Amino acid sequence: MKTSPRRPLILKRRRLPLPVQNAPGKTSEEESKRPLAQQGPSQVQASKEVAESNTCKFPAGIKIINHPTMPNTQVVAIPNNANIQNIITALTAKGKESGSNGPNKFILISCGGAPTHAPGPQPQAQTSNDPKRTEVLTETLGPKPTAKDVNLPRPPGALPGQKWESCGMWSTRQRAGGEAAGCTLDNSLTNIQWLGKMSSDGLGSCSIKQEMEGKENLHLEQSQVKVEEPPGASTSWQDSVSERPPYSYMAMIQFAINSTERKRMTLKDIYTWIEDHFPYFKHMAKPGWKNSIRHNLSLHDMFVRETSANGKVSFWTIHPSANRYLTLDQVFKQQKRPNPELRRNVTIKTELPLGARRKMKPLLPRVSSYLVPIQFPVNQPLVLQPSVKVPLPLAASLMSSELARHSKRVRIAPKVLLADEGVAPLPAAGPAREEKLLLGEGLSPMLPAQPIKEEEIQPGEETPHLERPIKVESPPLEEWPSPCPSVKEEPSQSWEDSSHSPTPKPNKSYSGLKSPAQCVSEMLVIKRRERREMSRSRRKQHLLPPCVDEPELLFSEGPGTLRRATEFALPSESSAPLSQLGYSQGEGGPFKTPIKETLPISSTPSKSVLPLTPESWRLTPPAKVGEFDFSPVQTPQGPFGPLPDSLGLTDLSTTPLKSIPLFDSPRELLNSEPFDLTSDPFGGCSPSDMEVPKPGSPEPQVASLSANRSLTEGLVLDTMNDSLSKILLDISFPGLEEDPLGSDNISWAQFIPELR
């Protein structure tokens, strides 16, 4: 035996065959190779159609008034208890009907409950004056459907549409890029420009460049890059090559995997994707980075290896419960709005001398990276016009989630505490694993756009199971949050069968898209992590076949939990995406390793999976909740109230939404970064769309509002482009006047008494 100082013995591992069952034809490699570009668009439409198709009637209590100053725009006051999704659907339908001639933009605000009073959003307080009145549009919520999948690394040409993320600085295009001629950055946030910004704006990208010397490859695509680069940022491409991306391997792997339709990728493709999107790895990094990638794949439970039917190809997937469907794209969006501080961090780190820095630059700095502060432009109503289309369901979710903003920052790669995790991390957590169950409502993981697509595509999935008893594993075990409602059609059969196999296999393999998710949902992952004991070991935990019987506790759903069930239900209308929904990771986040728990088995890691009920996800450790910023879903306090639940927005909290900054209060929001707007790349984007009525006085300092007005959040639904954007409304109260504002001033309260 070899002994190395560092590395003790490694027990022999035997590889267990993964019972993979995929849908018959699908699994194969082809997928990996085939980017499916085509689907993107279609999906989108599908979703759209769905939405439209649903005819909805407006629930009672809704008030719709024409916007005083904006053509084709109506203000819709929605009672707190209303079903937003339905409303959005109805409005969408309405807008579509009207087409360009009729009202096609709707400003949704909650009333009744008096949004103002709502905990979160209220501006109230400090008043001062706020020049602006009407609204500030913050960010588009939706993910862009189309673009997402497209990210495959080398999709030669195929990319249908377009917007490839790669356009960015990181030379993403190299491979694919060549063809990328088409890459349109345009609205799409997809590109990687963020890099540019980060480095560029910051202070220091320069130092880094030096490193570059010598590498000629760098040229890569300067030319291309340039095009896209924002004017200001220019260091970009070089930096991209020289600087290590601010993402952890885990994050990059996720980006890579999520860039594919199937949400799975072979190791090799992962390498390729990373190299394509982050030239640093291609040109600068030591070869060891691949080892690190592999290490991460094996280490983190969220990464699940799936074997093709023939057993020859292994695909890495992200456990549905943990997958937030993060994409570089999304992250990019979030980062667009530069946060000075963040950048600083980033830059600083990077600046270190090579020698020094080579070693560890925290890729996703815990704080900063994960949490991406988003800044809203206050000055101008910024409307991103998105090409983004938000599926209604999402939209709804967004609203809810958004509204309930608890935190300011979006966590990009949060760590999810999986059940087990929850235990461990918990402060109190004793040795025993069991004690803490994470019941919190699931936190909503973020859902990014992508997932949606898929779902949309597949209608079948919608089924939601409403309620089921939740299982909690008694002691040590923890469940995964299963995203999926109960399985639909494909029962776990395949999975089970495989599971039957006597030997515990590392069954991670999931069959095709659906199946995986479904399977997962069913599975209960038990974790026992004895942190203390295990503290050192980072061994990846494995899932066990469902067959395993572990003690489980069933909980009836608490009031709070119930909602979720509902969520699932609702989605059906719009074809809710299963997988997406799932994440509840309680808190942990997908990122966290702990998804799978290992049993104490020393040598052979076994993964234990218990059949989960869909609800399992609900079980999230309460404690954790606090940690995550996104609890929005759980705690619907926003102006819109409880809406979320019904919407099936579980995910809202997920990325897409997350991308939207949550502020405790509008004021906060405003204060957060008044001026950045200008710098905002988007500024360029057409704000035109929505011109919010007021911008007459673009004063950044919105910080204070006059007494007679208050800010509240709302959403802007633009049926012309199917976008849903978040907006901050300044509601003025007629009686009190303080504002000298000109004609623009609109006293919404006049129109909608409830607002007051």
Next chain:
DNA sequence: CTATGTAAACAAC
């Protein structure tokens, strides 16, 4: 202490 990065030893192909 945790999360992350890196290196390395092995194992199974």
Next chain:
DNA sequence: GTTGTTTACATAG
């Protein structure tokens, strides 16, 4: 040689 696992250690926060 590639892919996967796992351990050890280093480092930042």
